[in-house]
Amino acid sequence: MRNFQTELLPEGAKAFINGKWINASNGKLFEVNDPYNNELLCDVANCDVQDAEIGVAAAKQAFQKWGLETTAKERSAILQKWYQLMVQKEGQLAEILTREQGKPLAEARGEIQYSASFLDWYSAEARRIYGQVVPPPVLNRQHFHVREPIGVVVLITPWNFPSAMLTRKAGAALAAGCTIVAKPAEDTPLSALAVAQIAKEAGLPDGVFNVLPADRENTIEISKFICESQDVDAISFTGSTQVGKILLSQSASTVKRVCLELGGNAPFIVFDTANMEKAINGLFASKFRCSGQTCVCANRIYVHQKIHDQFVEGISKAMSKLVLGHGIDKKVTMGPLINKKAIEHLLNDAISKGAKIVLGGKSKPDTTLFEPTIITDVTPEMEIAHTEIFGPIVAIQKFESEEEVIKRANDTRYGLAGIMSCAEAAFGGVKESGLGREGSIQGIDEFTQWKYMCLNTS
Secondary structure (H helix, E strand, C coil), X not given: CCCCCCCCCCCCCCEEECCEEECCCCCCEEEEECCCCCCEEEEEECCCHHHXXXXXXXXXXXXXXXXXXXXXXXXXXXXXXXXXXXXXXXXXXXXXXXXXXXXXXXXXXXXXXXXXXXXXXHHXXXXXXXXXXXXXXXXXXXXXXXXXXXXEEEEECCCCCCCHHHHHHHHHHHHHCCEEEEECCCCCHHHHHHHHHHHHHCCCCCCCEEECCCCHHHXXXXXXXXXXXXXXXXXEEECCHHHHHHHXXXXXXXXXXXXEECCCCEEEXXXXXXXXXXXXXXXXXXXXXXXXXXXXXXXXXXXXXXXXXXXXXXXXXXXXXXXXXXXXXXXXXXXXXXXXXXHHHXXXXXXXXXXXXXXXXXXXXXXXXXXXXXXXXXXXXXHHHCCCCCCCEXXXXXXXXXXXXXXXXXXXXXXXXCCCCCCCCCECCCHHHEECCECCCHHHHCCEEEEEEEEECX
């Protein structure tokens, strides 16, 4: 086995089940590659349905103690220790993240800080999962509402934030008393495995947190199993709307709770009265995080026709300062794409229908780097005008009136974000951007269920 060398993966890139590092039952491996040049990082255990069954069984057994016999104070202490270890190991975690995902090292450090913040937040929230005393409608009764952990939870996490999306879900689930089987994206399993190692060091009991790496083909089969399994009580998924719909449909047979954080298509509107510097800085910050590969990136850029040329000139200057390269290089400010074929298709479609390239528009040979790109004269019949881009393309559309642009901005089946998220805020989508909320006190709701109790006091 060829392994990415780090002390956070002491047993190599194996599966982590019931507190132990184990090989996949089938003995098979799959490759994790550097997204910059496709060079091999390591071979990873390629889990299948049999391993998923073992992982779910371990989580179910561990729930009897973690969910039913561990106090909120005890869970809080472990989450706080986990947070502290994440902070201490920030540099190591950031390097792993950059190697497998590609984002610049400084940005990777930011993600690790963001990841740790959820453990810190939910270490406190674990002790504040309150119930209710309800006034009864008749004498000689007492009514109570209490919140109980929902049970075994499967977390399916994406490649663009492989650490943060895991801790955002896991922090809330563990605080509530649930146990976990995590299924990381096939492109970025190492971050999840490293987080599992730190959880073990923090004192999380065996079986409470399990990680199953798998390639794309096995992931499909594992996902189908967990949706249909009666031993899985809830699923939390971050990823594409297309896959979210499949999971929701497959979970209907067991009527399990499904929390979905799906695709977005955020509008960014610049009126002719806007502060130009703030508008440019705002777009730059919201568009180029993770090379434009986030569900909260601004996609549909609407600029008033009176200031269109001025805005294009300003954002061009800002974008020209981006430095492309391997994320491990400290000078680099924008790393590679996981998949550049999708944005190449969107760009080619737009150009064929009359859009004009103002800046960039090319990929770098022998890498997955793609130049920061601006296109203008974008019209509604172009795919890029209504499709989540997931890449560093600023596609600008002109508008004339406030009424017109508000109508166009709302003309979408997505509704996810206009701001960045944080541990203290509830994050989630409407329409086809998802179900449920993550972060804040609302994040606990996805992993608890209310129990009503009625006592006769006569």
